[in-house]
Amino acid sequence: MIATEAIPGSKSSQDELYSEAATTYGAALERLARAYEADPDIRRDLLQEIHIALWRSMEGFDHRCSLRTWIYRVAHNVGASHVARQYRTRPEALVGLEEFESLPDPQAGEAAADRTLALNRLLEMIQRLKPLDRDVILSYLEGLDAVEIGDVTGLSARNVATKIHRIKNILARFFQEGGQSHE
Amino acid sequence: MNDTPKTPVQQLWQQQPVEGTRMSVDEIRRRASRFEKRLFWRNAREYISGGIAIVLFSYFLAHAHDMLSRIAFAMLMGGMTYVLAYLYLKGGTTGAATAKAGKQCVDFFVEELERQRDLTQNLWWYLGPLAPGMVMLTVSALLAPRTPHSRWVMVATDLAIVAISYAIIRVNSRAARCLQKQIDELRSAEIQQASN
Numbered sequence: 001m002i003a004t005e006a007i008p009g010s011k012s013s014q015d016e017l018y019s020e021a022a023t024t025y026g027a028a029l030e031r032l033a034r035a036y037e038a039d040p041d042i043r044r045d046l047l048q049e050i051h052i053a054l055w056r057s058m059e060g061f062d063h064r065c066s067l068r069t070w071i072y073r074v075a076h077n078v079g080a081s082h083v084a085r086q087y088r089t090r091p092e093a094l095v096g097l098e099e100f101e102s103l104p105d106p107q108a109g110e111a112a113a114d115r116t117l118a119l120n121r122l123l124e125m126i127q128r129l130k131p132l133d134r135d136v137i138l139s140y141l142e143g144l145d146a147v148e149i150g151d152v153t154g155l156s157a158r159n160v161a162t163k164i165h166r167i168k169n170i171l172a173r174f175f176q177e178g179g180q181s182h183e
Numbered sequence: 184m185n186d187t188p189k190t191p192v193q194q195l196w197q198q199q200p201v202e203g204t205r206m207s208v209d210e211i212r213r214r215a216s217r218f219e220k221r222l223f224w225r226n227a228r229e230y231i232s233g234g235i236a237i238v239l240f241s242y243f244l245a246h247a248h249d250m251l252s253r254i255a256f257a258m259l260m261g262g263m264t265y266v267l268a269y270l271y272l273k274g275g276t277t278g279a280a281t282a283k284a285g286k287q288c289v290d291f292f293v294e295e296l297e298r299q300r301d302l303t304q305n306l307w308w309y310l311g312p313l314a315p316g317m318v319m320l321t322v323s324a325l326l327a328p329r330t331p332h333s334r335w336v337m338v339a340t341d342l343a344i345v346a347i348s349y350a351i352i353r354v355n356s357r358a359a360r361c362l363q364k365q366i367d368e369l370r371s372a373e374i375q376q377a378s379n
Binding site: 015018019022026027030031034044047048051052053054055056057060061065070073074076077078080081084115118119122131132135140141142143151152153154155171175 | 193195197211284
């Protein structure tokens with residue numbers, strides 16, 4: 001959590017909190033925008049939308065959760081709204097982790113040795129997921145633990161643990177990562 | 184913060200090159216203000232269009248030759264006033280958006296889907312209030328001593344309006360059903376969670 005001595009709710013506090021958030025989590029927000037939008041131009045707009053939502057939200061930040069949790073919530077919520085707008089009439093275009101586990105991977109077994117190729121495959125996979133599952137996998141990839149993921153998403157610890165287990169299976173299958181515990 | 188060692192995929196994700204996009208607070212303020220202005224003018228356009236329609240209806244009311252037509256235009260004016268009042272009362276505000284922004288993702292997403300479903304489902308709030316006036320206008324045209332040709336034009340126009348309205352309602356109903364399906368999925372996941 002980032003320490004701040006600014007007065008909650010004041011304009012200067014809003015600006016200071018936003019500046020700290022953008023400095024510390026700017027790269028994470030960019031990665032997140034990349035996972036929510038493949039088109040570079042639309043992605044730039046989405047990233048701006050996330051920053052504006054974050055700045056606005058700081059007015060209502062009440063320190064009941066950590067700043068990090070708040071930032072991820074706001075960013076995921078903007079991203080989820082973006083996805084919901086895109087897939088409003090065809091939600092079937094997105095799949096859940098449960099369905100993803102049983103989907104055949106055309107490149108299964110082939111180790112993605114090249115980092116760019118591996119990253120592209122990871123992005124493609126994330127961009128096919130339903131918003132909530134996307135929130136969980138992104139939080140996991142950003143290094144949040146199960147408790148933090150639960151706090152960001154609102155899912156129970158048990159549900160998060162199940163989803164993380166599925167994520168690990170899927171990632172192991174896609175990237176032959178297997179055998180590395182990370183909960 | 185998670186202190187467990189990063190897996191190769193987490194490393195791959197976190198070490199990917201980023202553009203390092205930065206926006207100053209002033210820039211954010213400028214863009215937020217531009218966005219609010221855009222919202223303001225979008226709403227203003229709707230109110231101005233509605234206002235023009237009310238002025239036109241009142242002109243037709245003043246120049247109508249029969250009582251039924253006057254009643255029809257009065258009903259259309261009332262219907263349009265209702266639509267504008269509904270727009271004003273139900274229109275989203277940036278304040279509400281700010282308050283929602285930091286909600287937990289499940290709650291936020293369900294609310295967002297419900298909001299979209301209600302918007303697409305409840306088309307009657309802007310089609311319905313104008314319908315009685317349109318029906319009355321058709322009745323007055325059918326009863327008026329005019330040529331059969333003008334009556335058929337009026338009936339054809341009304342039928343076209345009904346057909347277009349029906350098509351819009353069908354498309355939106357489908358979208359509302361899709362949204363409801365997603366809401367049900369999220370709700371059932373919540374119920375499963377609670378029972379576990």
